[in-house]
Amino acid sequence: MLLDPRHLHILSAIVDAGGLSEGAMALGKSQPSLSRIVANLEARLGEPLFEKGRRPLRPTELCERLAAEGRTIARATHAAQSIADRFTSGQAGSVRVAGTPIFMDGVISNVIAGFQSAHPEVRVDQSYGYAKDLLDGITAGTIDIGICPMEEADVPSEFEFQPILKGRNVIACGAGHPLVRKRSLRLEDISEYPWITQPVGSPLFQDLRDVLNSIGVTDFKVSYSGGSLSSILNVLMGSNAMTVLPYSVVFMQPSKSIHALPIRIQHPRRQLGLLSKKDGTTQPAARRFVRHLTTQFRSLSQAITERQRQAVWKS
Amino acid sequence: MLLDPRHLHILSAIVDAGGLSEGAMALGKSQPSLSRIVANLEARLGEPLFEKGRRPLRPTELCERLAAEGRTIARATHAAQSIADRFTSGQAGSVRVAGTPIFMDGVISNVIAGFQSAHPEVRVDQSYGYAKDLLDGITAGTIDIGICPMEEADVPSEFEFQPILKGRNVIACGAGHPLVRKRSLRLEDISEYPWITQPVGSPLFQDLRDVLNSIGVTDFKVSYSGGSLSSILNVLMGSNAMTVLPYSVVFMQPSKSIHALPIRIQHPRRQLGLLSKKDGTTQPAARRFVRHLTTQFRSLSQAITERQRQAVWKS
DNA sequence: CAATTAATATAGCATAATGTTATGTTACTG
DNA sequence: CAGTAACATAACATTATGCTATATTAATTG
Numbered sequence: 001m002l003l004d005p006r007h008l009h010i011l012s013a014i015v016d017a018g019g020l021s022e023g024a025m026a027l028g029k030s031q032p033s034l035s036r037i038v039a040n041l042e043a044r045l046g047e048p049l050f051e052k053g054r055r056p057l058r059p060t061e062l063c064e065r066l067a068a069e070g071r072t073i074a075r076a077t078h079a080a081q082s083i084a085d086r087f088t089s090g091q092a093g094s095v096r097v098a099g100t101p102i103f104m105d106g107v108i109s110n111v112i113a114g115f116q117s118a119h120p121e122v123r124v125d126q127s128y129g130y131a132k133d134l135l136d137g138i139t140a141g142t143i144d145i146g147i148c149p150m151e152e153a154d155v156p157s158e159f160e161f162q163p164i165l166k167g168r169n170v171i172a173c174g175a176g177h178p179l180v181r182k183r184s185l186r187l188e189d190i191s192e193y194p195w196i197t198q199p200v201g202s203p204l205f206q207d208l209r210d211v212l213n214s215i216g217v218t219d220f221k222v223s224y225s226g227g228s229l230s231s232i233l234n235v236l237m238g239s240n241a242m243t244v245l246p247y248s249v250v251f252m253q254p255s256k257s258i259h260a261l262p263i264r265i266q267h268p269r270r271q272l273g274l275l276s277k278k279d280g281t282t283q284p285a286a287r288r289f290v291r292h293l294t295t296q297f298r299s300l301s302q303a304i305t306e307r308q309r310q311a312v313w314k315s
Numbered sequence: 316m317l318l319d320p321r322h323l324h325i326l327s328a329i330v331d332a333g334g335l336s337e338g339a340m341a342l343g344k345s346q347p348s349l350s351r352i353v354a355n356l357e358a359r360l361g362e363p364l365f366e367k368g369r370r371p372l373r374p375t376e377l378c379e380r381l382a383a384e385g386r387t388i389a390r391a392t393h394a395a396q397s398i399a400d401r402f403t404s405g406q407a408g409s410v411r412v413a414g415t416p417i418f419m420d421g422v423i424s425n426v427i428a429g430f431q432s433a434h435p436e437v438r439v440d441q442s443y444g445y446a447k448d449l450l451d452g453i454t455a456g457t458i459d460i461g462i463c464p465m466e467e468a469d470v471p472s473e474f475e476f477q478p479i480l481k482g483r484n485v486i487a488c489g490a491g492h493p494l495v496r497k498r499s500l501r502l503e504d505i506s507e508y509p510w511i512t513q514p515v516g517s518p519l520f521q522d523l524r525d526v527l528n529s530i531g532v533t534d535f536k537v538s539y540s541g542g543s544l545s546s547i548l549n550v551l552m553g554s555n556a557m558t559v560l561p562y563s564v565v566f567m568q569p570s571k572s573i574h575a576l577p578i579r580i581q582h583p584r585r586q587l588g589l590l591s592k593k594d595g596t597t598q599p600a601a602r603r604f605v606r607h608l609t610t611q612f613r614s615l616s617q618a619i620t621e622r623q624r625q626a627v628w629k630s
Numbered sequence: 631c632a633a634t635t636a637a638t639a640t641a642g643c644a645t646a647a648t649g650t651t652a653t654g655t656t657a658c659t660g
Numbered sequence: 661c662a663g664t665a666a667c668a669t670a671a672c673a674t675t676a677t678g679c680t681a682t683a684t685t686a687a688t689t690g
Binding site for chain 1: 387
């Protein structure tokens with residue numbers, strides 16, 4: 001039978017502490033316990049581990065060598081303990097998070113940045129998808145958290161949906177767009193410019209169509225589609241095209257290169273929220289990530305409503 | 316309480332083997348045993364280690380990390396096992412061997428060389444001393460094996476003395492010594508040459524004195540004393556001095572630069588032998604060393620008697 | 631060198647952990 | 661959908677470990 005790693009650990013503790021009693025103290029055990037374990041080991045090895053009849057307990061050469069392995073074992077055990085501790089407290093581990101492209105790129109990635117500097121040992125695996133993909137991914141166990149705009153009514157019962165931001169869309173254009181300088185803006189003004197759209201299946205595409213429908217425009221010009229956020233921003237800035245974006249995305253843009261037109265459009269009924277399994281089997285790291293997101297979004301949405309009120313006063 | 320290193324080892328085995336049953340097979344345990352250990356671990360950690368309800372058992376990230384530590388533990392445990400095995404079989408460890416300078420340098424060191432190439436993991440710590448020192452050293456536990464010429468009657472009862480070579484001394488001189496070329500050699504011829512001696516307390520000094528006494532020479536010229544073997548050999552070769560050496564030492568000299576004069580002198584009553592504690596508490600490596608010495612010396616002494624017989628025929 | 635002190639060894643007992651076999655459940659397979 | 665292979669659970673025997681109390685023994689000290 002193989003040696004017991006615990007015994008090697010104990011051996012190293014005795015050697016390092018310089019005696020049975022000290023070793024027992026260090027390990028939080030009783031001295032007779034260690035004494036017997038050493039005796040059994042010696043019996044099984046057929047070799048003495050400590051020189052007999054000497055009081056400042058002197059380890060045999062064999063004992064020294066075994067103790068060296070014991071130290072390795074002790075190190076590994078402590079490392080494992082620390083891994084487990086950090087893991088269960090959510091300070092280490094990984095979150096697999098997926099969400100709609102525009103939100104992920106425009107808002108969530110900023111929040112993730114903050115999360116990562118607070119929890120450097122947590123790995124964030126990000127991917128993209130719409131509601132359907134997220135539900136499937138969560139069911140299949142390939143993602144932990146989904147982030148997308150949804151109506152609570154559409155959330156299947158086995159999922160939890162936690163809203164983090166009210167749906168607020170705006171019509172956005174580049175800072176140099178002709179409409180930016182116009183004094184009074186009417187909905188009809190926007191109909192002559194081309195549009196940038198998301199893929200047809202995306203919520204934002206529906207929002208865009210709904211907005212234009214609501215003002216009677218059914219046949220709109222699409223100049224660009226399919227790009228991810230950074231592409232869209234570049235096209236917005238470099239052309240007269242317009243698009244519909246969540247206000248939060250425009251809000252989060254660090255530069256002033258994107259402009260939200262002060263036109264009131266209908267709010268989508270969807271709310272941005274976090275999708276997860278209801279049974280709470282998520283990893284601690286994922287739970288911590290959710291906590292971070294919710295608190296960050298609380299302040300973000302306050303900042304947004306504040307800005308919007310000011311904008312209203314100005315317009 | 317700290318994690319149990321055995322559990323981490325088991326975890327790594329399960330992960331590496333790809334399942335509970337395979338892991339159990341690899342560890343030589345039953346599957347339910349591992350199943351329960353995993354369940355207990357999960358309960359204590361409060362985190363799943365394998366994804367629930369999936370058949371090709373898939374380890375959690377936490378599990379993977381813990382298993383990595385488990386692998387370290389497994390490695391260390393196996394290393395310890397192998398250390399213990401080699402140690403108890405005498406293939407590793409150390410021997411502390413001490414002996415009279417001339418024998419150690421002239422004979423034993425050659426045998427040690429052979430021992431070391433056969434057992435490279437055994438460290439040989441050599442030191443020098445006469446019978447008294449060796450007995451003291453063995454008693455104090457600072458040496459394992461003593462090698463010196465002794466009479467069995469002089470060995471204290473708590474020691475074991477195992478003879479390995481009969482005492483045979485010769486008068487030795489350099490190959491260019493005038494006496495080498497002389498046809499018929501009489502004991503009186505030697506009295507005119509100076510002598511190289513060992514320290515006064517050494518067995519070989521007594522032997523030298525006894526030899527000269529036996530031929531009536533009480534007042535002999537000492538030209539050089541106190542050197543170790545290589546110095547003595549150099550002085551022998553470069554001068555007309557002579558000395559008394561064990562025949563085995565002359566025999567072992569690789570070059571023909573040393574000559575044993577074909578003069579029969581009395582044999583010392585002492586025999587070269589191995590001193591050790593009687594209680595057999597010696598390390599396995601020391602036992603193996605003793606075994607090696609005895610077998611080597613068996614063939615050495617055969618070779619010596621063979622050569623001596625030939626020498627007798629020739630002279 | 632006797633007496634003291636401090637450390638280790640042993641004894642005896644209670645308990646927790648492990649190991650086993652038998653058997654129930656469940657996820658994948660054809 | 662039935663069969664199979666793998667994991668989970670149950671029940672019980674055994675071993676290992678833990679503890680306290682106490683005996684030994686090696687070093688120390690007067």
